[in-house]
Amino acid sequence: MTADNRPLPFSYQFLAGAIAGVSEILVMYPLDVIKTRIQLQVGSGAQAEYTGVIDCFTKIVKNEGPARLYKGITAPILMEAPKRATKFAANDEFSKFYKKLFGVQQMNQPLSILSGASAGAVESFVVVPFELIKIRLQDKNSPYKSVGDAFLKTVKNEGPLALYNGLEATLWRHIVWNAGYFGIIFQVRSLLPKAQNPTQKTLNDLAAGAIGGTFGTLFNTPFDVVKSRIQNTVLKPGEVRKYNWTFPSLLTIYKEEGFSALYKGFLPKVLRLGPGGGILLVVFTATMDFFRTIHYK
Template sequence: MSAEKPPLPFVYTFMAGAIAGVSEILVMYPLDVVKTRVQLQTGKGTGADQYNGMLDCFRKIVKNEGFSRLYRGITAPILMEAPKRATKFAANDKWGKFYRDLFGQAKMNQSLSVLTGASAGATEAFVVVPFELVKIRLQDKASAGKYNGMIDVVVKTVKSEGLLAMYNGLESTLWRHILWNAGYFGCIFQVRELIPKAETKKGQTINDIIAGTIGGTVGTIVNTPMDVVKSRIQNSPKVPGQVPKYNWAWPAVATVAKEEGFGALYKGFLPKVLRLGPGGGILLVVYTGVMDFFRQMRDGENA
């Protein structure tokens, strides 16, 4: 991550990103389930299928479906997290080097951090789309009896909608990841520049928590509208002869805003920001710690 530290081979970056991603999802996954449920809700009302906010959603899921439902669909994200987070950090490192060389910069700056993050997000999006589609369809209560698990979602989706349906929502996912990663990595760079340099390992961990949490929060503020429409696009099965209501990202944003109001574009924001704010801190702390561990191993071998 830091330009001042010697680079490590790609395999180390990949492994560190994977470990960081799985650590984050094991802690924060229930918030993702709640976020998806709220985002898929298109109306207002009462009853077990309608939620008046994050806490109401938590309460109704646990009461009506059982606590384990908060972890429904976690297999797909866990399988996704390793390549997803590994790709995020590895691509960020690779794109960072590419842009530094391209623009003749010895070190990262704010503009390059935003550009690098956006490029890493676009790269990451191609990896995660099929996993995201499976996760969204398993998390939706309306499909609880339709699928028996991750493999069943894949088989039924491919059979009824075709193989390319696994990449439904690619465009909106690209926008979501470009915006989040640009905000995340751009803020990490800026915060690290503004706060005092750490003199101890504990101080470095605190700085990483602060930088990662602020980065995750800003990224979430920027990309939530795209996350809302992505969830709806991926949860809309393709029917021959019919044009889906939610198909392309920006027209879907306009449709949601027109029919439900601008605030609907931020449905699920609270559980999302509570996950990705602190989650961004967890990611950065674990990633930095694992990379430092790998550096120590390498230095020990070379001693």
């Protein structure tokens, strides 16, 4: 077995995923704020406050200040370590499990998709409360001052279980994204020329991760739109929840706003998660390679 493929204990996988996740979010977070703003607005054309990525970015900076592009970053920073660590570690563990289960020696694309989907399901339970707080802080009309303020008021006013609003939509979002991401990465890596040096290996990982992130985003954006709207809903006494279960909510958005509304925020999302997927894979792989030099010395 080559050094690049030698297994590492779960703790190394977890730490490598955490480092990769925090690296990605520090670079790409403003695009996440822009994505959420566009997803939360109802209506299009002249009725829409933001007409696109540049318009949203410009208005936020002009009207609210550049710091607003980083509002709520504490929640995803706290979330990114367990989220990304869980994603990569769970994917590695599920890959080993499914190879044993189906009696194969090497991964193939169907198993890569299955492992990715399984990892996404596990990841969902970790991220839901952090995602809910983040979405509520990113809203232009957010009444919350900080992560702590949003957390305490949500629990006080809506109960602890409110932190898990949107769990079902989050499950769909993460299952679909991870299945696409890891499935495409496997396919792209198999098509790329074998790396002859560390630079080529980094470029291959960057390309595979970026393409995987792009396809994952293409597949899961409608679920992300629904998740954002469910999690940003704070009900008044006697009010009926408009967005609740995923597929009825998808149908409601489609009927009221058209098919394109299901892809609101797609451009900033893909601009983040395409390159971001590449950054994730490169940092994770490089960190795991570094840990192997320590563990096997």
